[in-house]
Amino acid sequence: MNTAVTIAGVTLKNPVMTASGTFGSGMEYQDFVDLNALGAVVTKGVANVPWEGNPTPRVTEVYGGMLNAIGLQNPGIDLFMQRDIPFLESKDTQIIVNVCGHTIEEYVEVVERLNDSPVAMMEINVSCPNVKVGAIAFGQNTKALTEITKEIKAHAKKPIIMKLSPNVTDITEMAKAAEAAGADAISLINTLTGMKIDIQRKKFVLANRTGGMSGPAIKPIAVRMVYQCAQAVKIPIIGMGGISNAEDAIEFMLAGASAVAIGAANFINPYATVETIRGIEAYMKQQHIDDINELIGAVHE
Numbered sequence: 001m002n003t004a005v006t007i008a009g010v011t012l013k014n015p016v017m018t019a020s021g022t023f024g025s026g027m028e029y030q031d032f033v034d035l036n037a038l039g040a041v042v043t044k045g046v047a048n049v050p051w052e053g054n055p056t057p058r059v060t061e062v063y064g065g066m067l068n069a070i071g072l073q074n075p076g077i078d079l080f081m082q083r084d085i086p087f088l089e090s091k092d093t094q095i096i097v098n099v100c101g102h103t104i105e106e107y108v109e110v111v112e113r114l115n116d117s118p119v120a121m122m123e124i125n126v127s128c129p130n131v132k133v134g135a136i137a138f139g140q141n142t143k144a145l146t147e148i149t150k151e152i153k154a155h156a157k158k159p160i161i162m163k164l165s166p167n168v169t170d171i172t173e174m175a176k177a178a179e180a181a182g183a184d185a186i187s188l189i190n191t192l193t194g195m196k197i198d199i200q201r202k203k204f205v206l207a208n209r210t211g212g213m214s215g216p217a218i219k220p221i222a223v224r225m226v227y228q229c230a231q232a233v234k235i236p237i238i239g240m241g242g243i244s245n246a247e248d249a250i251e252f253m254l255a256g257a258s259a260v261a262i263g264a265a266n267f268i269n270p271y272a273t274v275e276t277i278r279g280i281e282a283y284m285k286q287q288h289i290d291d292i293n294e295l296i297g298a299v300h301e
Contacts, residue, residue: 008159012039019263065215069208149181230256246279
């Protein structure tokens with residue numbers, strides 16, 4: 001039984017990875033999860049310099065999930081290269097680094113630092129505010145997405161995954177723009193913008209007012225967007241958004257995802273990734289599927 005999938009020339013032993021921002025670099029989870037069992041570890045976003053993130057409170061529970069306004073707090077690329085890369089390199093899993101920045105130059109600086117590292121791929125977080133264009137996220141404008149994708153591809157020695165924002169009118173336009181600009185793969189969806197108000201205090205619960213919604217409630221939206229993008233582009237898709245178990249993961253693969261990432265579920269069940277891997281294997285045996293690649297895009301009327 002083959003559970004391996006290949007994305008942009010990089011082979012993963014299985015299609016299950018972590019979603020950026022929910023797993024650190026795996027250090028916090030190593031007592032619960034055998035990182036060697038995962039298809040890949042996707043790190044928290046890394047910038048060219050340390051970011052403090054947003055003021056607190058910046059996380060809150062909501063029906064069907066959670067809101068976060070962490071603001072991509074991270075230690076910066078110097079400490080990341082010194083501490084996190086050696087830790088991940090000691091594990092038998094693919095390393096995917098999520099890259100963030102305020103300007104194209106900041107993204108490129110991180111990409112160039114990672115070029116000669118043991119990283120397999122880079123996931124580019126285009127939900128960061130583009131400082132030069134009035135804080136509109138790179139991923140919410142096809143022109144900005146095209147520009148940043150082309151520029152990063154010009155400097156990157158590793159395959160590039162563009163992580164798409166669902167906070168757009170037509171997700172397929174963004175997927176097509178990323179593909180045309182040279183992206184090797186896309187991942188979706190990033191969080192949906194949400195808000196929570198404390199009715200007793202009549203105040204916003206998050207200091208940032210809005211936050212990114214993740215968790216089971218967004219899964220049907222994510223599945224729909226993955227399916228739409230699978231019809232619109234030929235490059236591989238990594239699906240995410242509300243995946244908690246094998247059933248969810250398989251649904252994304254049937255919609256057209258070549259691999260899946262588990263995010264918010266890690267907070268309520270630190271074993272979610274390895275349980276999902278086992279569940280996929282059990283499903284394949286039950287369905288007499290010899291090769292997991294038969295599942296990709298196999299949904300029909």
